[in-house]
Amino acid sequence: MGTDTRNRILAAAARLFHERGFEATGVATILREVGVNSGSLYHFFPSKEALLVGVLERHLESLHSTILEPAAGATDDPIERVFALLGLYRRGLVITDFTRGCLIGNLALEVGDGRPHVRALIEASFSVWAEGVRSWLDAAGDRLPADLDRGALSRFVLTVMEGAVMQARAAGSLEPFDASVAQLRSYMELLAAQARLGRGEAPAMPAGRETVEPSDEAPPPGRSAWRSW
């Protein structure tokens, strides 16, 4: 039962930090939502910062099961998995009416300074996320250039997700998100063309970039233009 209370506190805190931010969430609100008194809360988390650390540790532990594995499960195509992952965030924007975005990205900009342990946990989540993407890029083998820095490209995918989510939230629209993902797709198509050239295959480059028509639905993974790779 102690573990259950602790988990309920963490779940409520994670949701409130995600919805409102860390500073704007009062401890009283968390207590009210969970239905516990402050003694119970402080038993598990002696400070609001300890609660933040608990939320970040829980997120880090669940990153594979809640984010990376669903994306990987959407398609067997390793490169398409990258776009399925981005599609999860796209769906999140739609479901929450552009209010939440990425919990870790929000906290990275709000609470990292002056809290080295918090900052390290945020960076750890970013690293695990990017390592997941990197495993897919590695699995793409010779469909990407041999001399490509796949670690850097996996970090770039994270860069694109976070920057695209931010702009979509500000615009209250999927348009900047879709436009950014389309540019990433264009880049990866050019890399694929370069890889084909390296393997002595024609054509050297795509004649032009495909226009991906934005839709209000998250794109069904595995059914995009990417399939043709």
Added chain:
Amino acid sequence: MGTDTRNRILAAAARLFHERGFEATGVATILREVGVNSGSLYHFFPSKEALLVGVLERHLESLHSTILEPAAGATDDPIERVFALLGLYRRGLVITDFTRGCLIGNLALEVGDGRPHVRALIEASFSVWAEGVRSWLDAAGDRLPADLDRGALSRFVLTVMEGAVMQARAAGSLEPFDASVAQLRSYMELLAAQARLGRGEAPAMPAGRETVEPSDEAPPPGRSAWRSW
């Protein structure tokens, strides 16, 4: 003198919101820093949200003079201006020891929800920033493919800046920033190669991506590998 007081309030609020965030900045701190009483503050800004709007309006008005024009002034090469702009943010990360990042990006993730006027001002800053980049991409003429969506690419540059700044802050290091900018450079080199192909020039593609050696200094604009375009 009224205008002077108003400007001093806005400058202090902008700095504090940038350093600590909107929620974590108390009105008392602003009063103390500016050396005015609460009557003076509320004369100009009847609420903390009104102060936030004032800060965002001031930022929007100064975006050309403080950010876009310095980047444009760094080099005559329109594509190199994009990287000079990113170099300004890189320098900002170093100068502030990774604590501040982009004021608008921070506010986009912290305060946009439920404040439509605030969100519109954040989006307006993003738009003006991207339009500045777009004017440079337009000026690059046939060095980029004729069918390239230069508006989407300019938004992508913003995406990359914001996502790269976020990760650099979390890591407390320039490495993720430099890695992301190098990927953007790689993409734009591939676009340039595609444009050359479109003009019937050889070679069709770069044989490999250049590795840009990260340095602790902001790169001097106009002295990079980009020059060779």
